[in-house]
Amino acid sequence: MWLLVIAAVLNLALWWLMYQNRASEKLVTTMVAALVGSLATSAVVIVFSRAPSISAGFITSLPVSIGNHTFRLVRLLSIDQESPDSVHIFIKANEAIANLQAKRSGLFSVPYDRFGQMLFEHLLQRAILERMAYTFSESWRLERIESADGGVWQPQPEPPSDGILIKAEDFPRYLRGNEFAELQLNLGALRQLALPPRTTLTTVPPSRFPGSRSAIRLENSFCSVAINISAGSAMAGLGPFSRFGQPGEWLPSSTVQLQGPGSAFDFQPVSGELGLVSYKISATASFSALLSGHPDMPAYRTWVNQMFTSLREQWDDDLLIKRTIERMRDERILGGSPAY
Secondary structure: HHHHHHHEEHHHHHHHHHHOOOOOOOHHHHHHHHHHHHHHHHHHHHHHOOOEEEEEEEEEEEEEEEEEEEEEEEHHHHHHOOOHHHHHHHHHHHHHHHHHHHHHHHHHHHOOOOOOHHHHHHHHHHHHHOOOHHHHHOOOOEEEEEEEOOOEEEEEEOOOOEEEEEEHHHHHHHOOOOOOOOOOOOOOOOOEEOOOOEEEEEEEEOOOOOOOOOOEEEEOOOOEEEEEEEEEEEEEEOOHHHOOOOOOEEEEEEEOOOOOOOEEEEEEEOOOOOEEEEEEEEEEEEEEOOOOOOOOOOHHHHHHHHHHHHHHHOOOOOHHHHHHHHHHHHHHHOOOOOOO
């Protein structure tokens, strides 16, 4: 803000001098000097008052089971408790994987991709976009409502024209090339993705080329956001997640039948070999230098911060493990057992 004040004062001073010397034979020279001064101070404002970029980088890992060229997501009950919808999400994901195998068996028999890392990158990109829609399902402007147990983000009241809405059924148009474009993982809470006005959404699907990255990109006049996903390690076993007990799979129950078509699901022991596929998620946002002082710029920076925070809360391995250990420790202390 102070840069704008200095620039305005300097520009006024230059033009005042020109006016005071309007009878001079060197008026043209004075006008050129004033114009150059205005351009120079404007350039200084643009360069030095530009809003700093925002970035977030973390590793996310998916526990999987493999057997007879069949891949499935697996989960630990202790981790599942972090998300009330996790049972539904994993059932839907594994159903989609089974359906895809019947149509695209080539994705499940790549010799150098033993743990199906390419397949699960398609699923991860789809799930990240859906997580964004879960966070910004009603509005891209959120406000924090404090409560006794912390606080939650809720949509701010806003004019209907403030933003654009992408319906869940339209997601496949933005996920061309993604094998899970038609999949909806969340429950009925997912209705749409709310974005700022005149924001474009594009995606880059996973590719088999070495070093390639899948991506989700958001562009508007205020900022440019890129969420890149690149394959990391793939290994046997569960690595840092092995401390949380035996994993299981949500499989159809053979004893309990629901009313109407379909079966209930039970959490059963994993039948295949366990593995862990990891990905690096790199999220960056740059902001327009020309609009750095615009009164709406803080809202866009808040939007980006909330988006990146939501992604980390859902996908960051370090945060997930930390939250789980703290919860297990609290449960054992309250239950009278030794702390974890």
